[in-house]
Amino acid sequence: MKSVFDIIIVGAGPIGLACALEAKRKGLQYLIIEKGALVNSLYNYPVNMTFFSTSEKLEIGGVPFVSNTIKPTRNESLEYYRRVTIASGLSLHLFEEVKTISQEEELFTVHTSKDKYTTSNIIIATGFYDLPFLLNIPGEALPKVTHYYKDPHFYAFQKVLVIGASNSAVDAALETYRKGAEVTMVIREKDIGERVKYWVRPDIINRVKEGTINAFFNSTVAAIRENEVDINTNDGLVTIANDWVIAMTGYQPNLTFLEKIGIKLSADEVRKPLYDTDTHETNIKGIYLAGVICGGMDTHSLFIENSREHAVKIIDNILHHKMAVL
The missing domain is CATH 3.50.50.60 (FAD/NAD(P)-binding domain)
Structure with missing residues (x-):
């Protein structure tokens, strides 16, 4: 017993x-x-x-x-x-x-x-x-989408979309960019999150300002397809080419x-x-x-x-x- x-x-x-x-x-x-x-x-x-x-x-x-x-x-x-x-x-x-x-x-x-x-x-x-918090949008279940980010090498020379502006999202954006990825961020708020680590936040802000990392602020992802992503922006719907989506949505x-x-x-x-x-x-x-x-x-x-x-x-x-x- x-x-x-x-x-x-x-x-x-x-x-x-x-x-x-x-x-x-x-x-x-x-x-x-x-x-x-x-x-x-x-x-x-x-x-x-x-x-x-x-x-x-x-x-x-x-x-x-x-x-x-x-x-x-x-x-x-x-x-x-x-x-x-x-x-x-x-x-x-x-x-x-x-x-x-x-x-x-x-x-x-x-x-x-x-x-x-x-x-x-x-x-x-x-x-x-x-x-993870799900986006609940078309295409979220595609194999190209992940809510967990591990290592940047996998994304070398790929078109990567990072969703979010938290610590994990910023780390993913910076690390994949430095491995040769073409990185775009989609951020619901008007700026990078205030809780981002103080020694990292200036880095991501400067990369966005110089244009080496593209960012859509006040924006959301509308749909994900095999080779593209639709983004709702202040200027209307934007479609970009895409290989991988890293959804750091919390x-x-x-x-x-x-x-x-x-x-x-x-x-x-x-x-x-x-x-x-x-x-x-x-x-x-x-x-x-x-x-x-x-x-x-x-x-x-x-x-x-x-x-x-x-x-x-x-x-x-x-x-x-x-x-x-x-």
């Missing part, structure tokens, strides 16, 4: 790992379940990405993060979180997706793509990087999953989950939220650096309940 876990942690991102480290430190029996690779969201970041945060702000469990420069790269972060996982001997199952959660009295059953587990508590730390948390298991969301457009800010326990006793998922659609308010404290709050509350029962 399988044992009953004190905690099942859904998501092996930095905050899920932080929760596991705290659970292990406090002697609780836990298991992390992750549908993808270790720190899957970070793995899917662009290969050459540099974090906005400094390395110490990305640390978890009090383990130092030493990087070559003040602001670490994607590869350094993958190495760091992997080494933390190994050194701490964290218990986790990768490439196993949580499908449903059921409850009987005070115990939960977590049903996954591979098995099922019984637990007294659940921590959901699933982030927001798995579900991402959203899987709030449908929360609703399906009974967690209440706010009625406004933010759809923020209902939870106690002191303990992070939701309206369902025994189910907790950690990390970016706590902000609902407001994905810009929570980061690794200001979500690490969630682990301590949650584990202390679970331990308090556990001791009260004994």
Whole structure:
């Protein structure tokens, strides 16, 4: 017969790992379940990405993060979180997706793509990087369109359309341009995003000003075809030749999953989950939220650096309940 876990942690991102480290430190029996690779969201970041945060702000469990420069790269972060996982001997199952959660009295059953587990508590730390915002336009499903950008070499000497003006869009535009791509940006706003990394923003602005990267501001993509793209601009519909579309339109948390298991969301457009800010326990006793998922659609308010404290709050509350029962 399988044992009953004190905690099942859904998501092996930095905050899920932080929760596991705290659970292990406090002697609780836990298991992390992750549908993808270790720190899957970070793995899917662009290969050459540099974090906005400094390395110490990305640390978890009090383990130092030493990087070559003040602001670490994607590869350094993958190495760091992997080494933390190994050194701490964290218990986790990768490439196993949580499908449903059921409850009987005070115990939960977590049903996954591979098995099922019984637990007294659940921590959901699933982030927001798995579900891109779709354009919902003709041609978006073509193989030439991607909502994730990895490496610039693939686009060398190609006609590339980059949609968006966030950090990821700007990185994609600059990197593919420097590999020889003919880059066009389509930007809904009137300017490059204010949140773009301060050492990158002047670069993209200057490339647009000099015309080496073409940009349509106050514009949207109307349709995508095999060799062309239609763009709605202030001057009317413009059609340009195109080989690849990199749609950096942003991402959203899987709030449908929360609703399906009974967690209440706010009625406004933010759809923020209902939870106690002191303990992070939701309206369902025994189910907790950690990390970016706590902000609902407001994905810009929570980061690794200001979500690490969630682990301590949650584990202390679970331990308090556990001791009260004994």
